Amino acid sequence: MRIEFCGVLQEAVGDEALELSIATPNRVADILEELAERIPALQTHLPRIACAVGDEVIPRSEMVTGDVPLVLLPPVSGG
Amino acid sequence: MRIEFCGVLQEAVGDEALELSIATPNRVADILEELAERIPALQTHLPRIACAVGDEVIPRSEMVTGDVPLVLLPPVSGG
Amino acid sequence: MERITDQVLDAEILKRETENPACGALIVFEGTVRDHHRGRQVQRMEYTAYKPLAERVLQELEEETKRRFKVAECRITHRVGELAIGEASVVIVVRSAHRGDGFDAAEWAIDTLKQRVPIWKNDFYTDGTRAYQDGVPLSACSSGEHDSAQRGQESHAEQPMRKQD
């Protein structure tokens, strides 16, 4: 499934998005764990990341289908 | 000496200014007392009036020479 | 720009006059003519000022606002003459490094302006009558006497007089 990265996470990953080969549907928490194993630079960020699908923030306990990207949002600093 | 009126005082007096024949220099308090005798409609306003000469508010205890107008300022309502 | 003017007020001019690269926050307050006052329909408004004093008091108010709230910029203009509904009677522009100071400064400036500046408001109602709004008596000293910011209170008719003799 497609994972997209925002803000400082693009620096950590070195890209704006990637394809993660993982069984879907799957729990957000498990997807994040899998990601962190493949990209160690993400690990320090994970505790403070929020996850979004479309225009909604979703809890880590939620299942996602993989039909649309899972978007990872680091702490926000707008204004 | 010339007395000028602002705001609601112009309505009370019916004019923007008048010439008061009074000895000068004289104390502001005495000038106001004399004015109120000649224009009874001013009496209810007097306790809440401030007095100015040029760009300064002056206390009622002050003496004025009459060279420049004495300006009577009712309670303010700008903004 | 003059602080007391019969021209339409323009916040953009004050914003340009106060540009400051060290500031991260800009607060603009505008007082606009409302279509009602204490339950009555207002058609338009007339403002008059005692200009020699009003100009000086506004300039001092800008300086005191900057000092008191440690904000970098403060500019205030007030319109006189006839104003239609929706037009701005007063514009206050504050720029500060941090926004909290700027909000506090702008709010204090408008609260204090209403207590210190010799300007008078004459409401023209839709029924053809008009009336000066009651206001705040000026004290003999134009600065530092009326520090309490009485939010939202428009008339101070009951306020005890400062002894003036």
Add this chain to the structure above:
Amino acid sequence: MERITDQVLDAEILKRETENPACGALIVFEGTVRDHHRGRQVQRMEYTAYKPLAERVLQELEEETKRRFKVAECRITHRVGELAIGEASVVIVVRSAHRGDGFDAAEWAIDTLKQRVPIWKNDFYTDGTRAYQDGVPLSACSSGEHDSAQRGQESHAEQPMRKQD
């Protein structure tokens, strides 16, 4: 006007969009790019947003601001892309019958925007380096979770995480 835009922000457009004859107070807040951040010289700034969510959160923030402070009008726009020193990154326009409510509403709106809207700030320093500013973790619920207005506090790195599992 879109709430997230790469165009130069224009407070005058939002003022026209919110004209309301029942309002006597207009408050505009603009966040502008400062030339310094924590002692370092800033040359320019880059803002990025996750637009689908940011648009929705800004719209909800406008509605919540109006409801919470009983103000008649609230409009918010945030710029993305590269900004020079002095340019506005965010503009908030509030109109209310009484000014106290308007000031409270505008200040709460910007405080809350900084905690809820998926936007990121990348500082470009004069020494050629750049760095994302640390920010506030989003909670899983986008509304009502971060109500405390922590005035002037720019980073919440030490804030305890909301449990998300």
